[in-house]
Amino acid sequence: MTTFPAQGPASEPPPARPGRKLGPIAASVGTLHRAWLEPTRERYLSSGQTLSDLSFHVLLAKSKLSELLRGIGHYPRWEVIHRLAAVLDIPSWPLYRLWRQAALDAGKSRDWVDRSTEGTTAVATARSGPPMEHGALRLTVEEGYLAYAGAFLTGDARDAAVEDAFAILWLSFDEALASPDIRRYAWDLLRTTVKARADYRDERPVLGEAAFDTVTLRQESSAEGQAAQLAESLELFTAISRLPDTQLDVMVLRHMCGYPPEKVSDLLGVPLATVLSAERHACRFLADTIEPPATEGPTP
Known part of the structure; x- marks a missing residue:
């Protein structure tokens, strides 16, 4: 598991400013x-x-x-x-x-x-270069970020979302270092940038495009087998999109990107036990949600 420099003590809050307090960001801001x-x-x-x-x-x-x-x-x-x-x-x-x-x-x-x-x-x-720790983190997670983003986006949109996430991380790197886990902080930024660009159906991100490049489909050799698997995958991805964020992330990384639990733990910045628990709960939800394929009975 990748380690990062220990965080220093939290800085003292700045003194109160004279004058009117700055208002919040407008709700209409994209x-x-x-x-x-x-x-x-x-x-x-x-x-x-x-x-x-x-x-x-x-x-x-x-x-x-x-x-x-x-x-x-x-x-x-x-x-x-x-x-x-x-x-x-x-x-x-x-x-x-x-x-x-x-x-x-x-x-x-x-x-x-x-x-x-x-x-x-x-x-x-002019690129002066991000902090050294930023570059070290990027080396360890960029491949996984691209794989995750590819479940929702394609081509330039996928690459732009990941690049934006690293840009935001660079801008807020002091806050990232002060957070409980920089990997978790960075992952939350990635999820936000990806979901901002994804297509939505019923207020949930659409995973259908990724069905054409899952591990399961790549293992199917015949056109008939791929067609049947595609229909099941589309139903599965629709159900996955309804999961809470952490469960959704775990299922995408585990079952669409093919990463082992330990790698998912590193990418998300959460304990391995959290990954395994999220996967169990997600699988139970999917088992209760997706109807099993109909089987042909004996001919009367």
Whole structure:
């Protein structure tokens, strides 16, 4: 099992700021926008600075900064976010990637994105490199992340979801190190980014596309056998999508990606006993939910 550096003592909370308290993120803010806004807000709240301090350096009115940090009003231009990142010492590459993804998701054109980054693109896209621990974690989990994301997404969408998860992890790495288990923290980010891009049916993520590349199907040699197995798999995947998050993750990793329980434990950042328990409960639910295949009786 991969180990990571021991976490230091929790830092003291910053002193209370003068003036009005920053309001919450607006409920209308989309998932991709929230992906970079939440860690940016956290960095501001832990910095000890006030909106007046930021206003002086970012060259934006306090009211506009408050709106920006709540996700209210027009989607911000990169030149403003770039100045904010410099003041708060936020790494620009992952922030730019997430900002750009959210801009396109918000309906901004690529031309608008390009014009918004004039004069700052070179700095934004210069990769200074994530923390060493970030790179070590990525080496150990990226293959599993791609396999899990592939159960819900295909092609570029799969790769983008995983890349976004690592970008968010980079932005919030201090919080990740302070969490009980960095692997669990990172997995929660991955699940969120994957589910944000997945198709949904009855408010549950759709797993049907992954039926064409499961371990079971790869073991079927005949077209007839694959067709029968596909029908059963689609029913199974529909039932799996109704499971609670941890049970769903375990079943996808175990039975669609083919990972042993120990590897699933490492990926999720939970004890092996939790994986085995989640699998047992999931299997019981599926056994009660899925009707057994009909068998042909004797000819009358």
